[in-house]
Amino acid sequence: MADRIAITSLGIISALGRGKQANIDALTNKRSGLNHPVHLKTKHSNEFLLGEIDLSDDELATALNLPTGDNGYTRTTLIALLAMQELMSSIDMEWLQNDSFAFINANTVGGMCSVENMYLDFISENTRGEFIQYIDTLDCAESTLNICKYYDIKPFTATLSTACSSSANAIMLGARLIKQGVVTRAICGGCDALSRFTLNGFNSLKNVTKGLCKPFDEERMGLNLGEGAGYLLLEKESDAIARGATILGYLSGYSNTNDAHHPTAPPPGGEGALLTMNEALRTANLSSSDIGYVNAHGTATLNNDEAEGKALERLFEDKAPIFSSTKPYTGHTLAAAGAIEAIFSLCTLEQQKAWPNLNFEKQMHDINISPVTEVTDINVEHVLSNSFGFGGSNVSLVFSKA
Amino acid sequence: MMHPIYISATSIISPQQNFEYEDFLQDIKSSDDGTLFIIDPNYRDYINPVAIRRMSKMLKMGISTGMNCLQQAGITTPDAIITGTGRGSMVDMEQFLMDMIKLEEEALTPTAFIQSTYNSVNGWLALNTKCKGYNQTYVHRGTSFELALLDAQLLLNESNSYKNILVGCYDEITPDYIKVKSKIGYWKNPVPDSTLDLFKHNDTNGTIAGEGAAFFTITNNKEQTLCSINTIKMLQDANIDDVNNSINEALTANGMTLADVDVLLCGMNGDARQQPMYNAIIENTESNTSIAAFKHLCGEYDTSSGFATWIASNIFKHQSIPEILLQKKGEHSSVKNILLVNSYILNSTSIILYRSIS
Numbered sequence: 001m002a003d004r005i006a007i008t009s010l011g012i013i014s015a016l017g018r019g020k021q022a023n024i025d026a027l028t029n030k031r032s033g034l035n036h037p038v039h040l041k042t043k044h045s046n047e048f049l050l051g052e053i054d055l056s057d058d059e060l061a062t063a064l065n066l067p068t069g070d071n072g073y074t075r076t077t078l079i080a081l082l083a084m085q086e087l088m089s090s091i092d093m094e095w096l097q098n099d100s101f102a103f104i105n106a107n108t109v110g111g112m113c114s115v116e117n118m119y120l121d122f123i124s125e126n127t128r129g130e131f132i133q134y135i136d137t138l139d140c141a142e143s144t145l146n147i148c149k150y151y152d153i154k155p156f157t158a159t160l161s162t163a164c165s166s167s168a169n170a171i172m173l174g175a176r177l178i179k180q181g182v183v184t185r186a187i188c189g190g191c192d193a194l195s196r197f198t199l200n201g202f203n204s205l206k207n208v209t210k211g212l213c214k215p216f217d218e219e220r221m222g223l224n225l226g227e228g229a230g231y232l233l234l235e236k237e238s239d240a241i242a243r244g245a246t247i248l249g250y251l252s253g254y255s256n257t258n259d260a261h262h263p264t265a266p267p268p269g270g271e272g273a274l275l276t277m278n279e280a281l282r283t284a285n286l287s288s289s290d291i292g293y294v295n296a297h298g299t300a301t302l303n304n305d306e307a308e309g310k311a312l313e314r315l316f317e318d319k320a321p322i323f324s325s326t327k328p329y330t331g332h333t334l335a336a337a338g339a340i341e342a343i344f345s346l347c348t349l350e351q352q353k354a355w356p357n358l359n360f361e362k363q364m365h366d367i368n369i370s371p372v373t374e375v376t377d378i379n380v381e382h383v384l385s386n387s388f389g390f391g392g393s394n395v396s397l398v399f400s401k402a
Numbered sequence: 403m404m405h406p407i408y409i410s411a412t413s414i415i416s417p418q419q420n421f422e423y424e425d426f427l428q429d430i431k432s433s434d435d436g437t438l439f440i441i442d443p444n445y446r447d448y449i450n451p452v453a454i455r456r457m458s459k460m461l462k463m464g465i466s467t468g469m470n471c472l473q474q475a476g477i478t479t480p481d482a483i484i485t486g487t488g489r490g491s492m493v494d495m496e497q498f499l500m501d502m503i504k505l506e507e508e509a510l511t512p513t514a515f516i517q518s519t520y521n522s523v524n525g526w527l528a529l530n531t532k533c534k535g536y537n538q539t540y541v542h543r544g545t546s547f548e549l550a551l552l553d554a555q556l557l558l559n560e561s562n563s564y565k566n567i568l569v570g571c572y573d574e575i576t577p578d579y580i581k582v583k584s585k586i587g588y589w590k591n592p593v594p595d596s597t598l599d600l601f602k603h604n605d606t607n608g609t610i611a612g613e614g615a616a617f618f619t620i621t622n623n624k625e626q627t628l629c630s631i632n633t634i635k636m637l638q639d640a641n642i643d644d645v646n647n648s649i650n651e652a653l654t655a656n657g658m659t660l661a662d663v664d665v666l667l668c669g670m671n672g673d674a675r676q677q678p679m680y681n682a683i684i685e686n687t688e689s690n691t692s693i694a695a696f697k698h699l700c701g702e703y704d705t706s707s708g709f710a711t712w713i714a715s716n717i718f719k720h721q722s723i724p725e726i727l728l729q730k731k732g733e734h735s736s737v738k739n740i741l742l743v744n745s746y747i748l749n750s751t752s753i754i755l756y757r758s759i760s
Contacts, residue, residue: 043507107541108520112499119499122582135586139489140520140541145638145749154638158549159542161490161520169538176556180404200502201515258483258528258537264516275534390516391525393537 003236004252005175006402008245011086011189012343013079014228014330015051018063019086024347027355028375032329034212034224039075040194041117048208050194051226051331053079064150072133074111075227077143080191081150083229087187090246091233093151099184102156104174105144106166106190108335111137113195143191156183161335163389164297165256166190167230168338168397172254174234184239189231189339198334199225205264207301213332215298215325216305216371218362223299226331230339249346252382252400253284259392265303270311272394273297277315277384280396284382288315291398292380293354295341296371297388298325299332304388309367316369322378324357324371338387342397345383349401354378403655404559407551408627408759409618410566411475414712415440415463416614416700422470426716427724430699436593437580438612438701456513458493463615464523464572469530471617472568480568480619482536483527484553486546487520488704488746492576494518523572531568544746545636547571547705548754551620552634558622570617571705580611588702588747590672600672600698601729609671609747612701616708618715624759629718629740631711632656635753642682645751649683649743652753664734665692665717667710667727669744671702676745683743684730692723692732699726707744707752714740714756 012019015033016026026033034049039056053060058068060078064085073081115122115138118131136142141159148157156177162169167190174186192198202208202225209222240247257279259272266272281288297308312321326344333340344355357371364370385397415421417438419429431441440463445454448466457465464485472480498514516522521539528537536557540549547570554567583589590608594600597610624630633652637644653659666687670680684693700709717723717737742754 116499116502119503122585123578127585132585135582138495139543141488141543144542148638156636157542157638158540158545160539160549161541162524162537162539163519163521173538173553176560180556180559182404182552182556196502196507197499197515200507200510201498201512201518204510204512204515256536256538258525258534260528260532260534262529263522263525272534389521390519391521391537391539392528393521393525393539 003238004250005178005234006237006240006247007232007249007251007346008235008240008247009087009090009233010231010248010343011083012230012340013053013083014333014340015053015226016329018082027329030356030358032358034331042196042199044199047210049212049224051224051333052194053227070130070133073146074114074134074137075193076111076113076191077146079193079227080143080147080229083231084147087231087233097153102174102177102183102186103144103148104170104186104188105159106161106170106335107140107143107159108161108163108166108192109195109198110140111142112197113193116195116197162393163391164334164337165387165389165393165395166335166338168387168395169256171232171251171339171342171397172256172395175251175254178234178236185233185235187231187233189229190335191229192227192334192336194225194227212359213300213328214359215300215327215357216309216364217360218364220300220305222301224331226333228330228333228336228340230336230343232339232342247402249349249402250400251397253280253286253398255279255283256395259394261392264390266307266388268306270307270314272392273308273311273388274314276394276396277311280398284398286382286398289319290382291321291384292378293348293383294321294323295345295383295385296323296325297386298327300327306366308386309364313367313369320369322354322372324355326355328358338395341385345385345399348380348383349399352378352380404555406630406632407555407558407620407622408624408630409715410621410627411471411619412712412715413467413471413474414616415443415467416709417441417612418699426720427726430726432596432598434595436589436610438597438610440613458491458517460491460493460572460574461517461523465526467615467617468527468568468570471619472531475619477566477619479531479533480566481564482557482567483524483533484538484550484567484569485524486540486550486571486705488543488546488573490520490541491518492574492579496576496578543704544750545752547707548634548636548752551631554620565621567620568617569620570615571708572615573613573703573705575611575613598698601695604672604677605674607674609673609702612703614700614709616712618711627759628715630757630759631754632757633755637751639749640751642679645679646683648753652755656755660686661688663691663739663741664732664737665694665723665740667714667740667742668693668695669697669706669710670695671697675748690733692728692734693730694723694727695729696727704746710742710744714742718758
């Protein structure tokens with residue numbers, strides 16, 4: 001039997017807090033991280049609720065032993081580093097470098113959170129000033145490369161960007177690189193900081209709710225944006241066992257497919273989501289009845305939840321799945337969402353609990369299934385985690401119990 | 403080690419006249435302002451006119467090159483679409499950002515925001531070709547295209563269900579981008595009188611700016627293909643020894659030495675800080691190896707390896723090396739092996755080994 005891909009370390013930061021335990025506590029106590037933003041300086045701060053991390057840039061820097069003020073690190077990179085710090089706390093960097101390893105990062109707008117506040121300086125005639133430290137931070141790879149610089153490492157690096165499925169793609173790529181023998185281990189995940197650019201972008205699409213998001217609710221009015229980072233260490237089961245590592249779970253299936261339907265909307269029948277979930281199950285050698293919980297993409301936009309709801313209904317046929325979206329907790333953390341929700345899925349396997357879909361009240365007319373609304377004890381061996389993005393980029397991951 | 407992959411068709415939009423042209427770098431364009439912008443083809447042949455009006459240059463060149471490449475390969479729907487872009491659509495990003503600043507976060511329209519999403523070219527290509535298969539976008543500066551190629555190699559090694567994969571890259575430059583990067587010394591100042599003189603100025607820092615799109619259909623069946631890609635390597639912040647070691651690893655893995663390389667394709671960009679690395683590699687070559695360079699034709703940009711891969715494919719196809727590329731003519735007869743060494747600014751270096759299929 002082929003070697004399974006094990007997850008042996010992880011790190012997370014979200015509006016629910018720093019670290020896995022803080023996130024589990026919030027999930028268990030139904031405590032949402034959505035609030036009016038304090039650190040994001042936007043004209044719309046009284047209008048929207050966001051999943052903002054409760055630390056200023058200076059506080060983030062201090063937690064990382066970095067100088068405060070303009071230090072050249074964007075908020076995107078700072079929150080990524082805090083998640084990495086948790087992942088690295090259980091492993092030794094020198095040991096990690098004994099074998100080949102990859103760092104696969106995902107991101108949607110790079111250092112836009114910093115750049116948007118100094119762009120007029122960027123394009124002015126000024127050639128000096130604090131802004132120069134940030135002048136090469138607009139692209140997605142900036143966080144990837146700055147994380148490597150912070151740790152003084154030169155692994156195989158990649159940054160990918162497929163909108164809201166970005167870090168689910170990073171996890172899938174890491175597993176594929178290990179299976180083909182390109183690298184022995186891979187740290188995979190993603191990060192995104194809140195930016196006015198993204199908030200105004202989604203707002204111009206009329207995709208942002210003025211209240212709290214209500215995934216899979218008939219009266220859902222759009223999403224709340226969030227920020228965060230999540231990273232997972234992947235390696236072959238045999239390598240993990242050989243070094244006596246604690247296995248947190250397995251990545252047993254994955255799939256990447258495309259809607260080929262519309263730049264920003266899925267096909268309403270959910271064909272795209274159904275295809276990617278079926279493919280993920282096929283690669284995992286499982287059927288839908290093996291899945292004990294689905295961590296849905298569930299953005300609470302009109303389009304996503306209709307398509308995903310129908311796809312779930314079609315996939316599970318008569319047997320209603322236990323599913324929920326955890327976005328009412330964290331907000332939609334975009335490129336970080338796939339990794340953060342992968343970690344929530346691993347927590348489900350570890351705790352044998354399904355996380356509630358907060359704010360759900362009214363059954364959708366279009367579908368007959370409804371999400372779980374309380375913390376629910378379940379017997380679960382396999383979890384499906386969905387991430388669907390603009391450009392029709394769909395990814396489903398299957399995680400299995402250690 | 404993974405099996406090689408094969409290039410079955412190519413398409414390119416670049417600062418040179420080569421989109422839909424059979425001639426291989428004969429009519430050469432240059433500029434006197436240190437920038438090389440693409441020559442726009444008639445995009446209406448590939449994109450419907452309603453969509454074109456709102457599209458940025460990068461979207462237009464990415465989609466047109468991708469669709470043209472598939473046409474040449476005789477493929478309607480590829481099995482997967484994988485691309486790389488260092489910066490994505492700078493035009494759309496700048497537009498939405500400036501609108502947001504000027505309009506103070508009010509009354510914004512979403513088009514530029516949607517198009518600034520890094521995977522927008524991939525989304526359009528999937529839509530146009532009805533490709534529901536694997537779809538991936540790498541945004542990793544100077545090795546974005548290399549990662550896309552490597553991913554195609556992974557896919558073709560994983561499963562026989564993949565036959566034809568569309569792999570491409572695209573990057574655009576804007577006046578603001580050029581201005582912003584001038585503040586951290588990207589460009590030559592003063593600029594060369596002609597971009598074609600780039601290498602005469604390799605004793606000063608900086609380079610010239612460029613842009614372009616290149617697409618390839620990649621397959622695991624070598625019948626009727628232009629060449630194979632055997633090994634792809636990527637390095638960050640590498641020194642000369644790192645690069646030389648990596649070249650040796652790539653060649654050794656394929657049972658070769660540097661003496662087997664007929665053409666060394668160098669991504670030198672005229673920057674004095676980068677030239678010593680290329681000099682050291684060239685010094686190790688024998689008299690049989692031709693030395694070729696290309697950034698005086700396309701400028702420096704994150705995915706210039708796409709332009710280089712198009713050149714390599716065409717050297718095999720035409721079995722000739724255009725005079726304009728040659729820094730030194732080697733004594734080899736036919737061209738069997740081409741080694742690309744390409745650095746982006748001062749950050750990353752990639753190594754790609756291409757081999758003839760005969």
